[in-house]
Amino acid sequence: MTDWTDPDTFAQALEQVETKEKGNCFEDFADGDVIEHDPGLTLTRFGNEQWMGQTLNHDPAYWRTDAAEARGYDEPPIHPDYLTAATLGITVEDLSEKGGYFLGRTDVRFPEAPVYAGTELHVESEVVNTATSSSRPEYGIVSWRTRGKDAETGEVLCSYERTNMIPRREPVATDGSGAAAAEADDGPDLPEEFITPDGGYFEDFQAALEEADGENAAVAYRHERGRTQDDVTVAQLPLSTLNTAKQHHNVDVMSDSPSGDIVTYGDVTRSTALGHARSDEQTWREVGFDDESFHTFVAVGDTVYAFTRVLSAEDDASSEQAGTVTFEHIAFNQDDEPVYSGTRTAEIQKRSN
Numbered sequence: 435m436t437d438w439t440d441p442d443t444f445a446q447a448l449e450q451v452e453t454k455e456k457g458n459c460f461e462d463f464a465d466g467d468v469i470e471h472d473p474g475l476t477l478t479r480f481g482n483e484q485w486m487g488q489t490l491n492h493d494p495a496y497w498r499t500d501a502a503e504a505r506g507y508d509e510p511p512i513h514p515d516y517l518t519a520a521t522l523g524i525t526v527e528d529l530s531e532k533g534g535y536f537l538g539r540t541d542v543r544f545p546e547a548p549v550y551a552g553t554e555l556h557v558e559s560e561v562v563n564t565a566t567s568s569s570r571p572e573y574g575i576v577s578w579r580t581r582g583k584d585a586e587t588g589e590v591l592c593s594y595e596r597t598n599m600i601p602r603r604e605p606v607a608t609d610g611s612g613a614a615a616a617e618a619d620d621g622p623d624l625p626e627e628f629i630t631p632d633g634g635y636f637e638d639f640q641a642a643l644e645e646a647d648g649e650n651a652a653v654a655y656r657h658e659r660g661r662t663q664d665d666v667t668v669a670q671l672p673l674s675t676l677n678t679a680k681q682h683h684n685v686d687v688m689s690d691s692p693s694g695d696i697v698t699y700g701d702v703t704r705s706t707a708l709g710h711a712r713s714d715e716q717t718w719r720e721v722g723f724d725d726e727s728f729h730t731f732v733a734v735g736d737t738v739y740a741f742t743r744v745l746s747a748e749d750d751a752s753s754e755q756a757g758t759v760t761f762e763h764i765a766f767n768q769d770d771e772p773v774y775s776g777t778r779t780a781e782i783q784k785r786s787n
């Protein structure tokens with residue numbers, strides 16, 4: 435009688451059997467395909483607080499009823515970072531579980547009305563672009579438009595367009611040149627002066643931009659806090675959003691990948707950097723994010739810091755108690771390497787209230 439657990443026998447059996455695969459390859463996506471994602475998620479207070487606590491997003495309006503009411507909410511709502519991460523996490527099984535990396539995202543938008551705990555998310559995605567990678571023949575590049583909806587009412591709660599590198603079944607011939615020709619290196623073109631706003635209210639950003647106007651100056655500063663990545667941020671947080679990307683929890687497979695190790699979920703890196711930035715401002719409401727890019731891997735032991743550049747401040751927010759500010763945020767690691775960048779539009783509370 436064959437003992438299937440005998441190591442030699444088992445190794446041979448493993449070699450001969452088929453693997454029931456998970457996820458899709460580049461060849462499985464065609465422009466216009468619509469995918470209804472089967473996993474759903476009820477947005478809970480616990481999930482929200484776990485995400486926000488670990489990423490240092492401690493805005494009291496998302497934790498305390500009195501602070502929530504002062505912001506015009508009935509109770510502490512679901513934070514837009516957790517909502518975004520959960521909307522994306524649910525899609526991974528269908529879109530990117532096969533491997534490849536989250537490269538970027540744009541047009542991230544939320545409705546004005548808050549989302550409360552107990553809302554059930556239903557998510558769908560449409561393939562909007564498939565492209566050959568000219569530098570990596572074993573991957574293609576796929577973009578999807580994803581919408582996270584309230585399963586009961588159908589209202590869109592979070593939508594965005596995202597791009598991943600996705601493995602091909604069969605590598606293709608490429609010229610290996612990369613999409614863009616290398617730009618001539620004329621050295622950095624930075625302003626002479628860097629201005630830090632005096633505080634975190636709308637008027638502080640407005641005043642700093644006025645000071646920089648017409649000068650060779652930028653409103654740009656770094657935030658002191660850092661968050662070293664550990665098992666919780668790298669493996670636990672993505673799994674709590676049903677993100678099944680092996681990049682975050684399968685050390686065995688990832689040892690033979692471009693990163694060589696499990697890496698932090700892009701939404702954890704980004705949310706952590708945003709948490710550092712928000713700790714130095716009076717956030718009123720998140721409006722949206724554009725041009726988000728993930729530049730290099732973040733792994734266990736790396737520390738995520740944040741840098742902010744203020745781009746504009748307009749007195750046109752949805753509430754008279756706030757103004758609209760556009761920022762560029764750059765997350766960077768302990769070696770000062772940028773790991774994430776993106777622009778963010780947020781309503782920032784006015785000092786006068």
Ligand SMILES: C/C(=C\C(=O)SCCNC(=O)CCNC(=O)[C@H](O)C(C)(C)COP(=O)(O)OP(=O)(O)OC[C@H]1O[C@@H](n2cnc3c(N)ncnc32)[C@H](O)[C@@H]1OP(=O)(O)O)C(=O)O
Nearest residue numbers: 530536537538567568569612613679699700728729730731
């Ligand atoms: C969710 C989820 C997974 C994750 O969260 S993974 C963690 C977050 N993402 C990362 O850590 C990736 C960080 N990025 C990198 O380390 C490097 O970009 C990477 C993936 C190693 C590739 O580096 P390369 O130096 O080989 O190449 P490029 O950076 O120039 O990019 C390769 C090709 O992709 C094109 N591309 C890059 N960014 C974008 C973008 N935002 N939109 C569209 N296309 C983009 C780039 O032009 C290159 O194209 P070629 O034709 O020249 O090959 C999950 O699983 O879903």
